[in-house]
Amino acid sequence: xxxxxxxxxxxxxxxxxxxxxxAARILxxxxxxxxxxxxxxxxxxxxxxxxxxxxxxxxxLWPLRxxxxxxxxxxxxxxxxxxxxxxxxTREGRRNxxxxxxxxxxxAWTRQLCSLAGTAFWVVAAFLAGSIAIYVRTSEQxxxxxxxxxxxxxxxxxLLMVCAVAFTLGALFPGxxxxxxxxxxxxxxxxAAFRQAVDSTGGPIPxxxxxxxxxxxxxxxxxxxxxxxxxxxxxxxxxxxxxxxxLLGLSSRTxxxxxxxxxxxxxxGGARLRTVALxxxxxxxxxxxxxxxxxxxxxxxxxxxYEIPSIDSGIISKPIPxxxxxxxxxxxxxxxxxxxxxxxxxxxxxxxxxxxLAGLPGAPARATExxxxxxxxxxxxxxxxxxxxxxxxxxxxxxxxxLQPDPSLLKDSFQQDIVHAVxxxxxxxxxxxxxxxxxxxxxFQPDNGTPAQQAVEGGLLEALGVRPYQYPNPVPPSExxxxxxKFAALPAATRHAWLVANLAALRAGTITVAQVP
Amino acid sequence: MNIELNGVSRSFGKNRAVDGVSLEAGPxxxxxxxxxxxxxxxxxxxxxxxxxxxxxxxxxxxRDPGRTADRRDIRRRLGYLPQNLGYYSAFTVVEFIEYFALxxxxxxxxxxxxxxxxxxxxxxxxxxxxxxxxxxGGMLRRVGIAQAIVNDPDLLLLDEPTxxxxxxxxxxxxxxxxxxxxSSTVVVSTHLVEDVGAACSExxxxxxxxxxxxxxxxxxxxxxxxHEIGDAPLERGYSAVLQAxxxxxxxxxxx
Numbered sequence: 001x002x003x004x005x006x007x008x009x010x011x012x013x014x015x016x017x018x019x020x021x022x023a024a025r026i027l028x029x030x031x032x033x034x035x036x037x038x039x040x041x042x043x044x045x046x047x048x049x050x051x052x053x054x055x056x057x058x059x060x061l062w063p064l065r066x067x068x069x070x071x072x073x074x075x076x077x078x079x080x081x082x083x084x085x086x087x088x089x090t091r092e093g094r095r096n097x098x099x100x101x102x103x104x105x106x107x108a109w110t111r112q113l114c115s116l117a118g119t120a121f122w123v124v125a126a127f128l129a130g131s132i133a134i135y136v137r138t139s140e141q142x143x144x145x146x147x148x149x150x151x152x153x154x155x156x157x158x159l160l161m162v163c164a165v166a167f168t169l170g171a172l173f174p175g176x177x178x179x180x181x182x183x184x185x186x187x188x189x190x191x192a193a194f195r196q197a198v199d200s201t202g203g204p205i206p207x208x209x210x211x212x213x214x215x216x217x218x219x220x221x222x223x224x225x226x227x228x229x230x231x232x233x234x235x236x237x238x239x240x241x242x243x244x245x246x247l248l249g250l251s252s253r254t255x256x257x258x259x260x261x262x263x264x265x266x267x268x269g270g271a272r273l274r275t276v277a278l279x280x281x282x283x284x285x286x287x288x289x290x291x292x293x294x295x296x297x298x299x300x301x302x303x304x305x306y307e308i309p310s311i312d313s314g315i316i317s318k319p320i321p322x323x324x325x326x327x328x329x330x331x332x333x334x335x336x337x338x339x340x341x342x343x344x345x346x347x348x349x350x351x352x353x354x355x356x357l358a359g360l361p362g363a364p365a366r367a368t369e370x371x372x373x374x375x376x377x378x379x380x381x382x383x384x385x386x387x388x389x390x391x392x393x394x395x396x397x398x399x400x401x402x403l404q405p406d407p408s409l410l411k412d413s414f415q416q417d418i419v420h421a422v423x424x425x426x427x428x429x430x431x432x433x434x435x436x437x438x439x440x441x442x443x444f445q446p447d448n449g450t451p452a453q454q455a456v457e458g459g460l461l462e463a464l465g466v467r468p469y470q471y472p473n474p475v476p477p478s479e480x481x482x483x484x485x486k487f488a489a490l491p492a493a494t495r496h497a498w499l500v501a502n503l504a505a506l507r508a509g510t511i512t513v514a515q516v517p
Numbered sequence: 518m519n520i521e522l523n524g525v526s527r528s529f530g531k532n533r534a535v536d537g538v539s540l541e542a543g544p545x546x547x548x549x550x551x552x553x554x555x556x557x558x559x560x561x562x563x564x565x566x567x568x569x570x571x572x573x574x575x576x577x578x579x580r581d582p583g584r585t586a587d588r589r590d591i592r593r594r595l596g597y598l599p600q601n602l603g604y605y606s607a608f609t610v611v612e613f614i615e616y617f618a619l620x621x622x623x624x625x626x627x628x629x630x631x632x633x634x635x636x637x638x639x640x641x642x643x644x645x646x647x648x649x650x651x652x653x654g655g656m657l658r659r660v661g662i663a664q665a666i667v668n669d670p671d672l673l674l675l676d677e678p679t680x681x682x683x684x685x686x687x688x689x690x691x692x693x694x695x696x697x698x699x700s701s702t703v704v705v706s707t708h709l710v711e712d713v714g715a716a717c718s719e720x721x722x723x724x725x726x727x728x729x730x731x732x733x734x735x736x737x738x739x740x741x742x743x744h745e746i747g748d749a750p751l752e753r754g755y756s757a758v759l760q761a762x763x764x765x766x767x768x769x770x771x772x
Contacts, residue, residue: 033612097605098567100597100603102565103565103566103592
């Protein structure tokens with residue numbers, strides 16, 4: 001047995017193999033046999049009836065439509081990705097091939113990475129295909145802008161994270177029930193993060209949740225969107241992915257040598273793959289910690305989401321240059337080019353209302369769309385569209401785009417608001433009140449005008465064929481409604497002549513309902 | 518020597534499955550016989566480098582399997598068929614064997630030829646494109662043998678290789694074993710003494726973790742002369758050695 005104590009002879013010359021070529025051939029097999037393919041028909045049906053239908057029902061604006069990628073499509077993909085990745089991870093345990101595979105020369109980690117990549121390939125391909133379908137349909141309908149790339153990148157990296165975590169859990173705890181448990185667990189984590197994002201309970205979780213944050217429509221059109229949150233999300237998701245892959249390569253339960261073996265191998269300067277696995281894990285944890293730290297500094301953004309001050313400083317308020325598109329005619333209306341499709345109905349609605357108001361003191365001579373934040377806060381609170389400033393009706397389409405499916409609602413909304421702006425003025429005011437327990441609360445108090453103003457406004461709207469406002473107490477609605485109907489029944493020239501003579505007094509509140517002709 | 522074991526033991530909890538086994542083997546076919554629980558499979562798993570010994574020294578193909586670089590080199594030159602072959606049912610015969618050829622780092626240019634040769638050697642050419650889930654138990658066993666020999670191993674470890682094979686296939690397989698044994702060390706763990714008699718140049722008999730006999734099949738037959746238990750000469754030798762070992766309180770018994 002002296003031979004047992006002797007040194008090993010020099011290793012035989014390693015066979016001429018290109019590791020990447022071997023890995024590519026194994027990967028091709030794994031892609032061909034990935035069980036995820038079986039879920040594709042169901043995913044296609046789900047995609048058509050949920051994300052795609054939702055996206056196409058939204059107004060054709062890139063910032064709005066692209067939110068569907070993360071808010072609808074991504075959560076749909078999570079449960080499938082997690083389930084099938086975990087299923088692939090449990091394969092060696094379920095199929096009892098651990099011993100057989102354990103005798104092969106390729107390290108277990110490379111074999112497992114190929115298996116994971118086989119599932120991840122289909123997951124990312126399906127996600128990209130769905131995102132492209134949404135974007136292609138949107139590109140056929142939008143009139144301005146370019147497709148935002150960040151939701152697709154964040155979503156793809158997020159799904160890679162889901163696959164890596166699920167696969168690693170499957171490899172660490174192989175069993176028949178591991179895959180469904182992991183799929184449901186990761187879906188619940190996603191839902192919990194979404195809930196926190198919607199409730200804005202603070203902390204880094206709402207910032208990191210891919211779904212749940214919808215920026216205002218003006219962002220991405222009038223102002224640049226934040227880039228800090230997508231960067232932090234990619235950092236954290238990428239960090240978790242690398243850490244999970246490193247853990248897969250290090251754990252003795254998945255064919256690695258365990259932490260102690262890896263550390264000693266790295267210290268000895270050998271075992272390249274273990275060094276790589278340990279590096280993956282360390283870099284992943286570092287990215288995760290850095291990302292969480294940055295997410296912890298997030299503040300609420302005027303865009304409706306979050307901004308990371310150290311990354312987004314100054315970006316959010318930076319306007320995007322654009323050339324407005326305008327209607328021609330006696331009452332020009334200008335809108336952002338992204339809203340080009342809204343110009344004909346909006347200008348038609350305004351022109352009809354302005355015909356009743358032309359020449360009146362305070363009536364606008366033209367209209368132009370502005371970002372919502374340029375309007376008084378009360379306009380937004382009152383769900384209004386705009387106000388008259390220096391003879392210009394400044395309005396926002398942010399609220400109106402939600403009415404797009406019903407053109408009559410769009411027309412009613414604009415005519416109500418422009419008539420209200422001329423006859424009454426402000427839509428209302430923001431009031432702060434103190435509750436019995438001492439806490440202060442902010443609310444909107446609408447300014448419906450005096451009963452005479454309501455009657456005149458109602459009459460004008462009735463003449464325009466617009467459903468009138470619901471008038472509040474204390475004036476009996478029937479009295480105002482009757483006066484409005486009487487005013488509407490007057491010839492247009494008579495109404496206009498009365499308004500020319502009496503608008504100043506009407507706005508001053510010195511005219512009663514009985515004085516309205 | 519392709520196999521050198523010195524006082525190798527392996528315990529699972531309080532159970533000592535392999536107890537102080539010392540063994541050397543060069544090219545040829547070595548039959549590993551023994552009753553259930555004798556420690557054959559544990560010994561094979563240690564030879565296959567998937568199970569480290571609790572104590573003792575192992576050298577395979579003149580290398581130390583405890584060292585990473587050596588272990589990888591051993592595994593390139595190793596073929597292993599476990600008792601219970603796990604497989605991926607959606608893979609075809611060729612894909613499954615190619616998968617193992619790639620994992621054993623067979624040079625990529627040689628893989629298609631090596632896979633085709635392995636498929637032919639186990640006579641599965643007609644089923645090469647069939648998915649594994651469609652194959653019978655005997656055919657799956659042949660697929661297992663094919664994956665074990667696809668890299669032309671210098672050390673081939675087969676645990677119950679003929680289980681599920683019909684008599685004709687078994688005869689063919691014994692011929693394959695003899696051919697492989699001309700240049701490689703082949704260790705065959707089996708319950709079937711006729712396989713040992715027909716294919717093995719040497720026999721090792723284990724009982725309760727110990728080697729109780731080491732010699733040629735002819736020497737094992739000699740040990741059974743006059744013994745009444747067993748239908749065939751080898752079976753009588755097998756039974757006689759086991760009985761003698763149990764009476765004497767076990768330990769290595771040389772021929």
